[in-house]
């Protein structure tokens with residue numbers, strides 16, 4: 001179709017997918033600001049966390065694309081989510097990812113926390129602009145997992161950094177000098193968990209209209225199973241960056257040169273990258289809990305099952321006398337694997353329910 005009217009050069013779309021009843025993702029498309037947030041915590045808490053994060057980001061975003069300033073806005077959004085949880089809006093243990101981009105001409109500033117992603121399609125080649133803060137991403141970097149194995153790993157949804165649990169959370173910040181004709185994609189793991197990068201690249205490059213490309217990506221993730229909420233933002237890169245600072249000439253020069261070598265990464269934890277990831281994993285883990293069958297009894301742990309980079313991520317809290325065999329077969333099977341709960345209170349509540357079930361099933365003494 002030869003479009004007489006100018007089409008938008010960006011589009012955003014979200015879909016709950018086929019399995020989840022709620023959509024815990026949120027996004028904003030408000031040029032020059034674009035962002036995706038993927039809420040965690042269940043029971044509607046994830047929706048609250050991602051919505052608060054996006055709203056706070058919009059409030060705190062800098063006027064001009066600048067990675068460190070954008071990272072500060074992400075930290076401000078974190079503070080809002082932490083405070084909301086503390087004040088009982090939403091739930092303790094709720095959190096969210098946040099991947100934000102500001103686009104000025106061909107210049108892109110990015111700030112990022114969690115396992116949502118930013119990609120750039122350039123000359124038919126798809127490049128990941130962000131690094132996932134997830135347990136499986138760290139295992140891939142350590143050579144312990146392949147991408148394909150990570151896709152099926154039981155801990156694939158465990159993220160090592162998120163908004164909502166730690167006032168001192170830090171955001172990664174990047175800047176990218178793209179070229180006209182490139183295409184920026186922001187997405188939640190409901191997209192990149194269902195499609196390979198090759199599939200994403202093919203679909204993203206197949207439709208000239210960003211809104212058609214966004215729809216096609218969401219549809220492909222649904223066709224692949226749609227196991228999670230899916231959010232995509234597609235932005236066509238064009239034009240030139242306005243020179244803001246006195247050094248306008250250098251900004252012009254930057255606009256014409258692709259500077260992949262200068263792709264900046266302020267992993268603000270700096271040299272403590274590895275230690276930071278461990279610490280972050282521990283900090284995330286401490287807010288969680290799970291129940292598991294241990295020697296035929298239900299045991300409650302605080303943390304997440306398993307160890308990460310040699311560090312135990314869980315601490316035994318309650319060794320109950322509830323016999324696993326007295327519970328229904330589905331619960332027994334789930335307990336064998338471990339049943340994750342958002343926090344310790346929820347895990348103790350579940351244990352109380354099991355105890356009551358066992359008591360009512362047993363004959364009175």
Ligand code: CA
Pocket residue numbers: 038188189190228229
């Ligand atoms: Ca998700």
